[in-house]
Amino acid sequence: MIAWGTRMHVVNLGHTEIHVCSNCRQERRFDLVLVYKRWFLYWLFSFITCRKYRMVCEVCRRGWELRREKVEPYVSEVHIPFMHRYGLASLAVALAALYAMSSLAGR
Ligand SMILES: [Zn+2]
Numbered sequence: 468m469i470a471w472g473t474r475m476h477v478v479n480l481g482h483t484e485i486h487v488c489s490n491c492r493q494e495r496r497f498d499l500v501l502v503y504k505r506w507f508l509y510w511l512f513s514f515i516t517c518r519k520y521r522m523v524c525e526v527c528r529r530g531w532e533l534r535r536e537k538v539e540p541y542v543s544e545v546h547i548p549f550m551h552r553y554g555l556a557s558l559a560v561a562l563a564a565l566y567a568m569s570s571l572a573g574r
Contacts, residue, residue: 499521500523
């Protein structure tokens with residue numbers, strides 16, 4: 468059986484601002500979060516299918532989306548685990564290496 472699927476992840480990037488929440492109708496702390504979706508094969512080998520930055524209310528989690536090109540210059544590090552980003556590519560490289568080694572061994 469082949470196990471595959473998608474999963475959403477939310478990473479708090481540690482930047483906060485105070486805004487009036489249109490849903491709570493009060494002044495609240497808003498967190499900058501990275502929301503990404505990954506497609507996976509056997510939960511380990513995956514790649515990112517969608518990446519968004521959002522400011523979300525600390526209470527109701529509603530907010531607004533930010534333009535990726537405006538946020539990424541200020542985000543100092545990549546907050547997505549390696550296997551979430553390049554897991555499927557790593558599997559492809561490993562399989563290609565195994566195939567190359569078996570081809571060389573067969574000569
Ligand atoms: Zn709110």
